[in-house]
Amino acid sequence: MVDPSAQRNPTRTPKTERSSLPALPDARSNKLLAALPADEFERLNRDLEAVSMPLGDSLCEPYLAMQHVYFPVDCIVSLLCLMEDGGSAEISVVGNEGIVGVSLFMGGETTPSRAVVQSAGSAYRLNGSALKAEFYRGGPMQRLLLRYTQALLTQMAQTAVCNRHHTLDQQLCRWLLLSNDRLHNDELVMTQELIANMLGVRREGVTEAAGKLQKAGLIRYHRGHIFIQDRKGLEQRTCECYEVVKKEYDRLLPDTQAK
Known part of the structure:
Protein backbone atom coordinates (compact mmCIF):
# COMPACT_ATOMS: atom_id res chain seq x y z
CA MET A 1 0.00 0.00 0.00
CA VAL A 2 1.00 3.60 -0.44
CA ASP A 3 3.00 5.27 2.31
CA PRO A 4 1.13 8.44 3.35
CA SER A 5 4.38 10.36 3.37
CA ALA A 6 4.68 9.68 -0.34
CA GLN A 7 1.46 11.49 -1.23
CA ARG A 8 1.96 14.40 -3.60
CA ASN A 9 -1.64 15.49 -4.18
CA PRO A 10 -3.33 16.46 -0.92
CA THR A 11 -7.09 16.22 -0.67
CA ARG A 12 -8.79 19.22 -2.18
CA THR A 13 -11.70 20.85 -0.38
CA PRO A 14 -14.79 20.96 -2.60
CA LYS A 15 -16.35 24.35 -3.24
CA THR A 16 -19.04 25.22 -0.72
CA GLU A 17 -20.92 28.30 -1.93
CA ARG A 18 -24.59 27.29 -2.11
CA SER A 19 -25.30 30.09 -4.57
CA SER A 20 -22.79 28.62 -7.04
CA LEU A 21 -24.71 25.35 -7.32
CA PRO A 22 -27.75 26.01 -9.55
CA ALA A 23 -30.83 23.87 -9.05
CA LEU A 24 -29.13 21.73 -6.42
CA PRO A 25 -31.29 18.75 -5.41
CA ASP A 26 -32.72 18.67 -1.92
CA ALA A 27 -30.43 17.02 0.65
CA ARG A 28 -33.01 14.24 0.99
CA SER A 29 -32.26 13.23 -2.59
CA ASN A 30 -29.59 11.24 -0.76
CA LYS A 31 -31.39 8.09 0.34
CA LEU A 32 -29.67 7.83 3.72
CA LEU A 33 -30.76 11.34 4.65
CA ALA A 34 -34.23 10.69 3.24
CA ALA A 35 -34.62 7.63 5.47
CA LEU A 36 -34.05 9.60 8.69
CA PRO A 37 -36.97 10.64 10.91
CA ALA A 38 -37.82 14.33 10.50
CA ASP A 39 -36.34 15.40 13.85
CA GLU A 40 -32.98 13.70 13.20
CA PHE A 41 -32.80 15.06 9.69
CA GLU A 42 -33.43 18.61 10.92
CA ARG A 43 -30.62 18.33 13.47
CA LEU A 44 -28.21 17.37 10.70
CA ASN A 45 -29.66 19.74 8.12
CA ARG A 46 -28.53 22.77 10.13
CA ASP A 47 -24.91 21.73 9.54
CA LEU A 48 -25.12 20.34 6.00
CA GLU A 49 -23.17 22.27 3.35
CA ALA A 50 -23.85 22.02 -0.36
CA VAL A 51 -20.63 21.31 -2.26
CA SER A 52 -19.76 20.89 -5.92
CA MET A 53 -17.98 17.66 -6.82
CA PRO A 54 -15.81 18.16 -9.94
CA LEU A 55 -14.64 15.11 -11.84
CA GLY A 56 -11.38 13.76 -10.44
CA ASP A 57 -11.45 15.60 -7.12
CA SER A 58 -10.05 13.63 -4.18
CA LEU A 59 -12.12 13.59 -1.00
CA CYS A 60 -9.89 11.26 0.98
CA GLU A 61 -6.26 10.19 0.70
CA PRO A 62 -4.69 7.04 2.21
CA TYR A 63 -3.98 7.27 5.95
CA LEU A 64 -5.00 10.93 6.18
CA ALA A 65 -7.76 11.72 8.68
CA MET A 66 -11.03 12.93 7.20
CA GLN A 67 -12.62 16.04 8.68
CA HIS A 68 -15.95 15.68 6.87
CA VAL A 69 -18.28 13.08 5.44
CA TYR A 70 -20.12 13.48 2.14
CA PHE A 71 -23.67 12.56 1.14
CA PRO A 72 -23.74 12.45 -2.70
CA VAL A 73 -26.96 13.53 -4.39
CA ASP A 74 -26.15 13.45 -8.10
CA CYS A 75 -22.48 12.46 -8.30
CA ILE A 76 -20.58 9.19 -7.95
CA VAL A 77 -17.47 8.66 -5.83
CA SER A 78 -15.07 5.76 -6.33
CA LEU A 79 -13.15 4.18 -3.47
CA LEU A 80 -9.78 3.09 -4.86
CA CYS A 81 -7.11 0.75 -3.58
CA LEU A 82 -3.65 2.09 -4.44
CA MET A 83 -0.42 0.19 -5.00
CA GLU A 84 3.18 1.31 -4.53
CA ASP A 85 3.86 1.17 -8.27
CA GLY A 86 1.11 3.73 -8.92
CA GLY A 87 -1.52 1.21 -9.99
CA SER A 88 -5.05 1.35 -8.64
CA ALA A 89 -8.32 -0.54 -8.71
CA GLU A 90 -11.81 0.39 -7.63
CA ILE A 91 -13.18 -1.48 -4.63
CA SER A 92 -16.60 0.19 -4.46
CA VAL A 93 -18.72 3.08 -5.72
CA VAL A 94 -20.83 5.46 -3.65
CA GLY A 95 -23.71 7.54 -4.97
CA ASN A 96 -27.02 8.87 -3.73
CA GLU A 97 -27.59 5.67 -1.77
CA GLY A 98 -24.71 6.27 0.62
CA ILE A 99 -22.04 8.22 2.39
CA VAL A 100 -18.31 8.79 1.88
CA GLY A 101 -16.38 8.60 5.15
CA VAL A 102 -17.32 5.32 6.82
CA SER A 103 -13.97 5.15 8.63
CA LEU A 104 -14.79 8.34 10.51
CA PHE A 105 -17.87 7.06 12.33
CA MET A 106 -16.58 3.48 12.61
CA GLY A 107 -13.72 4.71 14.80
CA GLY A 108 -10.81 4.02 12.48
CA GLU A 109 -10.47 7.70 11.49
CA THR A 110 -8.32 6.85 8.43
CA THR A 111 -8.35 4.31 5.62
CA PRO A 112 -5.75 2.95 3.15
CA SER A 113 -8.04 3.78 0.20
CA ARG A 114 -8.60 6.96 -1.79
CA ALA A 115 -12.00 8.49 -2.54
CA VAL A 116 -12.21 10.19 -5.97
CA VAL A 117 -15.15 11.77 -7.78
CA GLN A 118 -15.93 9.46 -10.70
CA SER A 119 -18.95 11.32 -12.07
CA ALA A 120 -19.23 15.05 -11.41
CA GLY A 121 -22.18 16.57 -9.61
CA SER A 122 -22.96 17.74 -6.12
CA ALA A 123 -23.17 16.48 -2.55
CA TYR A 124 -23.85 17.65 0.99
CA ARG A 125 -20.92 17.82 3.35
CA LEU A 126 -21.14 17.39 7.12
CA ASN A 127 -18.48 18.01 9.74
CA GLY A 128 -17.26 14.74 11.21
CA SER A 129 -17.94 15.83 14.79
CA ALA A 130 -21.60 16.50 13.97
CA LEU A 131 -22.00 13.07 12.40
CA LYS A 132 -20.30 11.36 15.33
CA ALA A 133 -22.58 13.14 17.80
CA GLU A 134 -25.64 11.85 15.95
CA PHE A 135 -24.15 8.37 15.51
CA TYR A 136 -23.36 7.99 19.20
CA ARG A 137 -26.91 8.89 20.18
CA GLY A 138 -27.61 5.29 19.27
CA GLY A 139 -30.84 6.03 17.40
CA PRO A 140 -32.03 5.58 13.81
CA MET A 141 -28.93 7.24 12.32
CA GLN A 142 -26.62 4.72 13.95
CA ARG A 143 -28.71 1.74 12.79
CA LEU A 144 -28.94 3.16 9.27
CA LEU A 145 -25.19 3.77 8.97
CA LEU A 146 -24.35 0.31 10.29
CA ARG A 147 -26.67 -1.30 7.72
CA TYR A 148 -25.12 0.84 5.01
CA THR A 149 -21.64 -0.25 6.08
CA GLN A 150 -22.69 -3.90 5.78
CA ALA A 151 -23.97 -3.26 2.25
CA LEU A 152 -20.74 -1.45 1.35
CA LEU A 153 -18.65 -4.36 2.64
CA THR A 154 -20.71 -6.71 0.47
CA GLN A 155 -19.95 -4.57 -2.57
CA MET A 156 -16.22 -4.59 -1.75
CA ALA A 157 -16.13 -8.36 -1.30
CA GLN A 158 -18.11 -9.03 -4.46
CA THR A 159 -15.87 -6.69 -6.46
CA ALA A 160 -12.82 -8.67 -5.37
CA VAL A 161 -14.49 -11.95 -6.41
Missing part, protein backbone atom coordinates in the same frame (compact mmCIF):
# COMPACT_ATOMS: atom_id res chain seq x y z
CA CYS A 162 -15.64 -10.47 -9.72
CA ASN A 163 -12.19 -9.16 -10.60
CA ARG A 164 -10.70 -12.60 -9.95
CA HIS A 165 -13.24 -14.88 -11.62
CA HIS A 166 -15.14 -13.02 -14.33
CA THR A 167 -14.33 -11.65 -17.75
CA LEU A 168 -13.58 -7.99 -18.41
CA ASP A 169 -16.81 -7.76 -20.41
CA GLN A 170 -18.78 -8.91 -17.37
CA GLN A 171 -16.87 -6.59 -15.04
CA LEU A 172 -17.57 -3.62 -17.31
CA CYS A 173 -21.28 -4.45 -17.40
CA ARG A 174 -21.35 -4.70 -13.60
CA TRP A 175 -19.55 -1.37 -13.30
CA LEU A 176 -21.90 0.35 -15.74
CA LEU A 177 -24.99 -0.97 -13.96
CA LEU A 178 -23.78 0.01 -10.49
CA SER A 179 -22.92 3.48 -11.75
CA ASN A 180 -26.24 3.83 -13.57
CA ASP A 181 -28.12 2.88 -10.39
CA ARG A 182 -26.56 5.89 -8.65
CA LEU A 183 -27.43 8.52 -11.28
CA HIS A 184 -30.65 10.19 -12.39
CA ASN A 185 -30.03 9.63 -16.09
CA ASP A 186 -28.48 7.14 -18.52
CA GLU A 187 -25.34 9.14 -19.35
CA LEU A 188 -21.92 8.62 -17.77
CA VAL A 189 -19.12 11.10 -18.40
CA MET A 190 -16.09 8.84 -18.25
CA THR A 191 -13.02 8.25 -20.41
CA GLN A 192 -11.87 4.72 -21.24
CA GLU A 193 -8.57 5.45 -19.53
CA LEU A 194 -10.35 6.33 -16.30
CA ILE A 195 -12.51 3.20 -16.53
CA ALA A 196 -9.34 1.14 -16.99
CA ASN A 197 -7.86 2.71 -13.86
CA MET A 198 -11.05 1.93 -11.94
CA LEU A 199 -11.07 -1.71 -13.03
CA GLY A 200 -7.31 -2.12 -12.70
CA VAL A 201 -6.84 -3.27 -16.30
CA ARG A 202 -5.18 -2.02 -19.50
CA ARG A 203 -6.98 0.64 -21.52
CA GLU A 204 -6.85 -1.57 -24.61
CA GLY A 205 -8.94 -4.16 -22.78
CA VAL A 206 -11.61 -1.59 -21.90
CA THR A 207 -11.63 -0.32 -25.50
CA GLU A 208 -12.27 -3.85 -26.78
CA ALA A 209 -14.94 -4.62 -24.16
CA ALA A 210 -16.73 -1.29 -24.71
CA GLY A 211 -16.61 -1.88 -28.46
CA LYS A 212 -18.39 -5.22 -28.04
CA LEU A 213 -21.12 -3.63 -25.92
CA GLN A 214 -21.56 -0.82 -28.44
CA LYS A 215 -21.72 -3.25 -31.36
CA ALA A 216 -24.40 -5.20 -29.49
CA GLY A 217 -26.44 -1.99 -29.08
CA LEU A 218 -26.16 -1.97 -25.28
CA ILE A 219 -24.24 1.31 -24.97
CA ARG A 220 -23.18 4.23 -27.13
CA TYR A 221 -19.76 5.74 -26.51
CA HIS A 222 -18.60 9.10 -27.87
CA ARG A 223 -15.77 11.33 -26.65
CA GLY A 224 -15.88 10.39 -23.00
CA HIS A 225 -19.66 10.08 -22.81
CA ILE A 226 -21.24 6.67 -22.30
CA PHE A 227 -24.98 6.35 -22.93
CA ILE A 228 -26.83 3.32 -21.58
CA GLN A 229 -29.11 2.24 -24.43
CA ASP A 230 -30.24 -1.23 -23.33
CA ARG A 231 -30.12 -1.70 -19.57
CA LYS A 232 -31.91 -5.06 -19.74
CA GLY A 233 -29.28 -6.25 -22.16
CA LEU A 234 -26.49 -5.22 -19.79
CA GLU A 235 -28.21 -7.07 -16.94
CA GLN A 236 -28.37 -10.23 -19.06
CA ARG A 237 -24.73 -9.93 -20.07
CA THR A 238 -23.21 -9.25 -16.64
CA CYS A 239 -22.23 -11.84 -14.05
CA GLU A 240 -24.14 -12.64 -10.85
CA CYS A 241 -22.05 -10.14 -8.87
CA TYR A 242 -24.22 -7.18 -9.83
CA GLU A 243 -27.39 -8.88 -8.60
CA VAL A 244 -25.76 -9.97 -5.33
CA VAL A 245 -24.73 -6.38 -4.56
CA LYS A 246 -28.07 -4.89 -5.63
CA LYS A 247 -30.11 -7.33 -3.54
CA GLU A 248 -28.05 -6.59 -0.45
CA TYR A 249 -28.47 -2.83 -0.86
CA ASP A 250 -32.21 -3.26 -1.48
CA ARG A 251 -32.53 -5.51 1.58
CA LEU A 252 -30.60 -3.29 3.97
CA LEU A 253 -31.45 0.12 2.52
CA PRO A 254 -34.92 0.08 0.97
CA ASP A 255 -35.63 2.86 -1.50
CA THR A 256 -37.13 5.92 0.19
CA GLN A 257 -38.82 9.11 -0.83
CA ALA A 258 -37.85 12.45 0.66
CA LYS A 259 -40.01 13.22 3.66
Whole structure:
Protein backbone atom coordinates (compact mmCIF):
# COMPACT_ATOMS: atom_id res chain seq x y z
CA MET A 1 0.00 0.00 0.00
CA VAL A 2 1.00 3.60 -0.44
CA ASP A 3 3.00 5.27 2.31
CA PRO A 4 1.13 8.44 3.35
CA SER A 5 4.38 10.36 3.37
CA ALA A 6 4.68 9.68 -0.34
CA GLN A 7 1.46 11.49 -1.23
CA ARG A 8 1.96 14.40 -3.60
CA ASN A 9 -1.64 15.49 -4.18
CA PRO A 10 -3.33 16.46 -0.92
CA THR A 11 -7.09 16.22 -0.67
CA ARG A 12 -8.79 19.22 -2.18
CA THR A 13 -11.70 20.85 -0.38
CA PRO A 14 -14.79 20.96 -2.60
CA LYS A 15 -16.35 24.35 -3.24
CA THR A 16 -19.04 25.22 -0.72
CA GLU A 17 -20.92 28.30 -1.93
CA ARG A 18 -24.59 27.29 -2.11
CA SER A 19 -25.30 30.09 -4.57
CA SER A 20 -22.79 28.62 -7.04
CA LEU A 21 -24.71 25.35 -7.32
CA PRO A 22 -27.75 26.01 -9.55
CA ALA A 23 -30.83 23.87 -9.05
CA LEU A 24 -29.13 21.73 -6.42
CA PRO A 25 -31.29 18.75 -5.41
CA ASP A 26 -32.72 18.67 -1.92
CA ALA A 27 -30.43 17.02 0.65
CA ARG A 28 -33.01 14.24 0.99
CA SER A 29 -32.26 13.23 -2.59
CA ASN A 30 -29.59 11.24 -0.76
CA LYS A 31 -31.39 8.09 0.34
CA LEU A 32 -29.67 7.83 3.72
CA LEU A 33 -30.76 11.34 4.65
CA ALA A 34 -34.23 10.69 3.24
CA ALA A 35 -34.62 7.63 5.47
CA LEU A 36 -34.05 9.60 8.69
CA PRO A 37 -36.97 10.64 10.91
CA ALA A 38 -37.82 14.33 10.50
CA ASP A 39 -36.34 15.40 13.85
CA GLU A 40 -32.98 13.70 13.20
CA PHE A 41 -32.80 15.06 9.69
CA GLU A 42 -33.43 18.61 10.92
CA ARG A 43 -30.62 18.33 13.47
CA LEU A 44 -28.21 17.37 10.70
CA ASN A 45 -29.66 19.74 8.12
CA ARG A 46 -28.53 22.77 10.13
CA ASP A 47 -24.91 21.73 9.54
CA LEU A 48 -25.12 20.34 6.00
CA GLU A 49 -23.17 22.27 3.35
CA ALA A 50 -23.85 22.02 -0.36
CA VAL A 51 -20.63 21.31 -2.26
CA SER A 52 -19.76 20.89 -5.92
CA MET A 53 -17.98 17.66 -6.82
CA PRO A 54 -15.81 18.16 -9.94
CA LEU A 55 -14.64 15.11 -11.84
CA GLY A 56 -11.38 13.76 -10.44
CA ASP A 57 -11.45 15.60 -7.12
CA SER A 58 -10.05 13.63 -4.18
CA LEU A 59 -12.12 13.59 -1.00
CA CYS A 60 -9.89 11.26 0.98
CA GLU A 61 -6.26 10.19 0.70
CA PRO A 62 -4.69 7.04 2.21
CA TYR A 63 -3.98 7.27 5.95
CA LEU A 64 -5.00 10.93 6.18
CA ALA A 65 -7.76 11.72 8.68
CA MET A 66 -11.03 12.93 7.20
CA GLN A 67 -12.62 16.04 8.68
CA HIS A 68 -15.95 15.68 6.87
CA VAL A 69 -18.28 13.08 5.44
CA TYR A 70 -20.12 13.48 2.14
CA PHE A 71 -23.67 12.56 1.14
CA PRO A 72 -23.74 12.45 -2.70
CA VAL A 73 -26.96 13.53 -4.39
CA ASP A 74 -26.15 13.45 -8.10
CA CYS A 75 -22.48 12.46 -8.30
CA ILE A 76 -20.58 9.19 -7.95
CA VAL A 77 -17.47 8.66 -5.83
CA SER A 78 -15.07 5.76 -6.33
CA LEU A 79 -13.15 4.18 -3.47
CA LEU A 80 -9.78 3.09 -4.86
CA CYS A 81 -7.11 0.75 -3.58
CA LEU A 82 -3.65 2.09 -4.44
CA MET A 83 -0.42 0.19 -5.00
CA GLU A 84 3.18 1.31 -4.53
CA ASP A 85 3.86 1.17 -8.27
CA GLY A 86 1.11 3.73 -8.92
CA GLY A 87 -1.52 1.21 -9.99
CA SER A 88 -5.05 1.35 -8.64
CA ALA A 89 -8.32 -0.54 -8.71
CA GLU A 90 -11.81 0.39 -7.63
CA ILE A 91 -13.18 -1.48 -4.63
CA SER A 92 -16.60 0.19 -4.46
CA VAL A 93 -18.72 3.08 -5.72
CA VAL A 94 -20.83 5.46 -3.65
CA GLY A 95 -23.71 7.54 -4.97
CA ASN A 96 -27.02 8.87 -3.73
CA GLU A 97 -27.59 5.67 -1.77
CA GLY A 98 -24.71 6.27 0.62
CA ILE A 99 -22.04 8.22 2.39
CA VAL A 100 -18.31 8.79 1.88
CA GLY A 101 -16.38 8.60 5.15
CA VAL A 102 -17.32 5.32 6.82
CA SER A 103 -13.97 5.15 8.63
CA LEU A 104 -14.79 8.34 10.51
CA PHE A 105 -17.87 7.06 12.33
CA MET A 106 -16.58 3.48 12.61
CA GLY A 107 -13.72 4.71 14.80
CA GLY A 108 -10.81 4.02 12.48
CA GLU A 109 -10.47 7.70 11.49
CA THR A 110 -8.32 6.85 8.43
CA THR A 111 -8.35 4.31 5.62
CA PRO A 112 -5.75 2.95 3.15
CA SER A 113 -8.04 3.78 0.20
CA ARG A 114 -8.60 6.96 -1.79
CA ALA A 115 -12.00 8.49 -2.54
CA VAL A 116 -12.21 10.19 -5.97
CA VAL A 117 -15.15 11.77 -7.78
CA GLN A 118 -15.93 9.46 -10.70
CA SER A 119 -18.95 11.32 -12.07
CA ALA A 120 -19.23 15.05 -11.41
CA GLY A 121 -22.18 16.57 -9.61
CA SER A 122 -22.96 17.74 -6.12
CA ALA A 123 -23.17 16.48 -2.55
CA TYR A 124 -23.85 17.65 0.99
CA ARG A 125 -20.92 17.82 3.35
CA LEU A 126 -21.14 17.39 7.12
CA ASN A 127 -18.48 18.01 9.74
CA GLY A 128 -17.26 14.74 11.21
CA SER A 129 -17.94 15.83 14.79
CA ALA A 130 -21.60 16.50 13.97
CA LEU A 131 -22.00 13.07 12.40
CA LYS A 132 -20.30 11.36 15.33
CA ALA A 133 -22.58 13.14 17.80
CA GLU A 134 -25.64 11.85 15.95
CA PHE A 135 -24.15 8.37 15.51
CA TYR A 136 -23.36 7.99 19.20
CA ARG A 137 -26.91 8.89 20.18
CA GLY A 138 -27.61 5.29 19.27
CA GLY A 139 -30.84 6.03 17.40
CA PRO A 140 -32.03 5.58 13.81
CA MET A 141 -28.93 7.24 12.32
CA GLN A 142 -26.62 4.72 13.95
CA ARG A 143 -28.71 1.74 12.79
CA LEU A 144 -28.94 3.16 9.27
CA LEU A 145 -25.19 3.77 8.97
CA LEU A 146 -24.35 0.31 10.29
CA ARG A 147 -26.67 -1.30 7.72
CA TYR A 148 -25.12 0.84 5.01
CA THR A 149 -21.64 -0.25 6.08
CA GLN A 150 -22.69 -3.90 5.78
CA ALA A 151 -23.97 -3.26 2.25
CA LEU A 152 -20.74 -1.45 1.35
CA LEU A 153 -18.65 -4.36 2.64
CA THR A 154 -20.71 -6.71 0.47
CA GLN A 155 -19.95 -4.57 -2.57
CA MET A 156 -16.22 -4.59 -1.75
CA ALA A 157 -16.13 -8.36 -1.30
CA GLN A 158 -18.11 -9.03 -4.46
CA THR A 159 -15.87 -6.69 -6.46
CA ALA A 160 -12.82 -8.67 -5.37
CA VAL A 161 -14.49 -11.95 -6.41
CA CYS A 162 -15.64 -10.47 -9.72
CA ASN A 163 -12.19 -9.16 -10.60
CA ARG A 164 -10.70 -12.60 -9.95
CA HIS A 165 -13.24 -14.88 -11.62
CA HIS A 166 -15.14 -13.02 -14.33
CA THR A 167 -14.33 -11.65 -17.75
CA LEU A 168 -13.58 -7.99 -18.41
CA ASP A 169 -16.81 -7.76 -20.41
CA GLN A 170 -18.78 -8.91 -17.37
CA GLN A 171 -16.87 -6.59 -15.04
CA LEU A 172 -17.57 -3.62 -17.31
CA CYS A 173 -21.28 -4.45 -17.40
CA ARG A 174 -21.35 -4.70 -13.60
CA TRP A 175 -19.55 -1.37 -13.30
CA LEU A 176 -21.90 0.35 -15.74
CA LEU A 177 -24.99 -0.97 -13.96
CA LEU A 178 -23.78 0.01 -10.49
CA SER A 179 -22.92 3.48 -11.75
CA ASN A 180 -26.24 3.83 -13.57
CA ASP A 181 -28.12 2.88 -10.39
CA ARG A 182 -26.56 5.89 -8.65
CA LEU A 183 -27.43 8.52 -11.28
CA HIS A 184 -30.65 10.19 -12.39
CA ASN A 185 -30.03 9.63 -16.09
CA ASP A 186 -28.48 7.14 -18.52
CA GLU A 187 -25.34 9.14 -19.35
CA LEU A 188 -21.92 8.62 -17.77
CA VAL A 189 -19.12 11.10 -18.40
CA MET A 190 -16.09 8.84 -18.25
CA THR A 191 -13.02 8.25 -20.41
CA GLN A 192 -11.87 4.72 -21.24
CA GLU A 193 -8.57 5.45 -19.53
CA LEU A 194 -10.35 6.33 -16.30
CA ILE A 195 -12.51 3.20 -16.53
CA ALA A 196 -9.34 1.14 -16.99
CA ASN A 197 -7.86 2.71 -13.86
CA MET A 198 -11.05 1.93 -11.94
CA LEU A 199 -11.07 -1.71 -13.03
CA GLY A 200 -7.31 -2.12 -12.70
CA VAL A 201 -6.84 -3.27 -16.30
CA ARG A 202 -5.18 -2.02 -19.50
CA ARG A 203 -6.98 0.64 -21.52
CA GLU A 204 -6.85 -1.57 -24.61
CA GLY A 205 -8.94 -4.16 -22.78
CA VAL A 206 -11.61 -1.59 -21.90
CA THR A 207 -11.63 -0.32 -25.50
CA GLU A 208 -12.27 -3.85 -26.78
CA ALA A 209 -14.94 -4.62 -24.16
CA ALA A 210 -16.73 -1.29 -24.71
CA GLY A 211 -16.61 -1.88 -28.46
CA LYS A 212 -18.39 -5.22 -28.04
CA LEU A 213 -21.12 -3.63 -25.92
CA GLN A 214 -21.56 -0.82 -28.44
CA LYS A 215 -21.72 -3.25 -31.36
CA ALA A 216 -24.40 -5.20 -29.49
CA GLY A 217 -26.44 -1.99 -29.08
CA LEU A 218 -26.16 -1.97 -25.28
CA ILE A 219 -24.24 1.31 -24.97
CA ARG A 220 -23.18 4.23 -27.13
CA TYR A 221 -19.76 5.74 -26.51
CA HIS A 222 -18.60 9.10 -27.87
CA ARG A 223 -15.77 11.33 -26.65
CA GLY A 224 -15.88 10.39 -23.00
CA HIS A 225 -19.66 10.08 -22.81
CA ILE A 226 -21.24 6.67 -22.30
CA PHE A 227 -24.98 6.35 -22.93
CA ILE A 228 -26.83 3.32 -21.58
CA GLN A 229 -29.11 2.24 -24.43
CA ASP A 230 -30.24 -1.23 -23.33
CA ARG A 231 -30.12 -1.70 -19.57
CA LYS A 232 -31.91 -5.06 -19.74
CA GLY A 233 -29.28 -6.25 -22.16
CA LEU A 234 -26.49 -5.22 -19.79
CA GLU A 235 -28.21 -7.07 -16.94
CA GLN A 236 -28.37 -10.23 -19.06
CA ARG A 237 -24.73 -9.93 -20.07
CA THR A 238 -23.21 -9.25 -16.64
CA CYS A 239 -22.23 -11.84 -14.05
CA GLU A 240 -24.14 -12.64 -10.85
CA CYS A 241 -22.05 -10.14 -8.87
CA TYR A 242 -24.22 -7.18 -9.83
CA GLU A 243 -27.39 -8.88 -8.60
CA VAL A 244 -25.76 -9.97 -5.33
CA VAL A 245 -24.73 -6.38 -4.56
CA LYS A 246 -28.07 -4.89 -5.63
CA LYS A 247 -30.11 -7.33 -3.54
CA GLU A 248 -28.05 -6.59 -0.45
CA TYR A 249 -28.47 -2.83 -0.86
CA ASP A 250 -32.21 -3.26 -1.48
CA ARG A 251 -32.53 -5.51 1.58
CA LEU A 252 -30.60 -3.29 3.97
CA LEU A 253 -31.45 0.12 2.52
CA PRO A 254 -34.92 0.08 0.97
CA ASP A 255 -35.63 2.86 -1.50
CA THR A 256 -37.13 5.92 0.19
CA GLN A 257 -38.82 9.11 -0.83
CA ALA A 258 -37.85 12.45 0.66
CA LYS A 259 -40.01 13.22 3.66
